[in-house]
Amino acid sequence: QVQLQESGPGLVKSSETLSLTCTVSGGSVSSVSYYWSWIRQPPGKGLEWLGYISYSGTTNYNPSLKSRVTISVDTSKNHFSLKLRSVTAADTAVYHCARLYCSRTSCYWASWGQGTLVTVSS
Amino acid sequence: QSALTQPASVSGSPGQSITISCIGTSSDVGGYNYVSWYQHHPGKAPKLMIYDVGNRPSGISNRFSGSKSGNTASLTISGLQAEDEADYYCSSYTSSSTMIFGGGTKLTVL
Numbered sequence: 001q002v003q004l005q006e007s008g009p010g011l012v013k014s015s016e017t018l019s020l021t022c023t024v025s026g027g028s029v030s031s032v033s034y035y036w037s038w039i040r041q042p043p044g045k046g047l048e049w050l051g052y053i054s055y056s057g058t059t060n061y062n063p064s065l066k067s068r069v070t071i072s073v074d075t076s077k078n079h080f081s082l083k084l085r086s087v088t089a090a091d092t093a094v095y096h097c098a099r100l101y102c103s104r105t106s107c108y109w110a111s112w113g114q115g116t117l118v119t120v121s122s
Numbered sequence: 123q124s125a126l127t128q129p130a131s132v133s134g135s136p137g138q139s140i141t142i143s144c145i146g147t148s149s150d151v152g153g154y155n156y157v158s159w160y161q162h163h164p165g166k167a168p169k170l171m172i173y174d175v176g177n178r179p180s181g182i183s184n185r186f187s188g189s190k191s192g193n194t195a196s197l198t199i200s201g202l203q204a205e206d207e208a209d210y211y212c213s214s215y216t217s218s219s220t221m222i223f224g225g226g227t228k229l230t231v232l
Contacts (some may be wrong), residue, residue: 001185007185032154037221039223045212045225045227046125046223046224046225047162047168047211047213047226048125048224049220049222049223050219052221060218060219061220061221062123062220063218063220064123082133090226096167096168100221102156102215105155105174106173106174107154107156107158107174107215108156108158108170108173108174108213109158109160109168109170109213110170112167112168114166114167115167116199
């Protein structure tokens with residue numbers, strides 16, 4: 001069973017860069033048809049997809065955040081990372097990493113991390 | 123991209139059935155059979171309940187079912203149980219190869 005675990009600072013200062021890592025166990029970030037993603041949930045609000053990186057290294061980002069987000073993968077460490085630049089209080093949220101399965105006939109979120117709260121302070 | 127539209131809350135008594143709608147556009151819900159539903163208890167990882175509109179993963183009760191008509195997908199829970207109380211989110215693939223979520227629905231079992 002594939003498990004995902006987020007790690008990184010729980011407090012980031014306004015205007016700085018939020019950096020999180022998701023460690024994958026029980027599976028490989030190089031697996032075909034899987035897309036490694038970040039999703040966040042601000043307090044009292046719904047889920048927001050931030051972006052993904054594919055097994056082949058292709059990235060795609062939420063258009064509303066595209067200018068500030070970078071997702072990368074390290075196959076040697078079997079983990080992937082999120083960088084969100086120029087953060088503000090609006091970026092305070094629980095950040096989940098997730099594994100998206102997408103093929104020609106199917107597409108769904110197959111695994112999720114429990115999430116980590118990141119607070120942006122002024 | 124705008125979030126898919128879900129009712130903010132629904133409620134039902136034990137044993138009853140409820141349906142949660144998820145309204146999108148022809149560029150997401152209406153264009154692909156890639157709608158999935160997740161049960162979320164705060165502080166925990168969301169749990170896949172339905173994938174590809176109407177398929178149940180192994181281990182998910184047959185009390186949960188999904189369907190789609192045009193740009194609207196629906197999740198129906200029959201025989202409501204207290205343990206079903208949670209937040210529910212729909213998600214869809216889009217024509218831009220991105221993913222999108224609904225705003226979430228809080229289910230209360232009375």
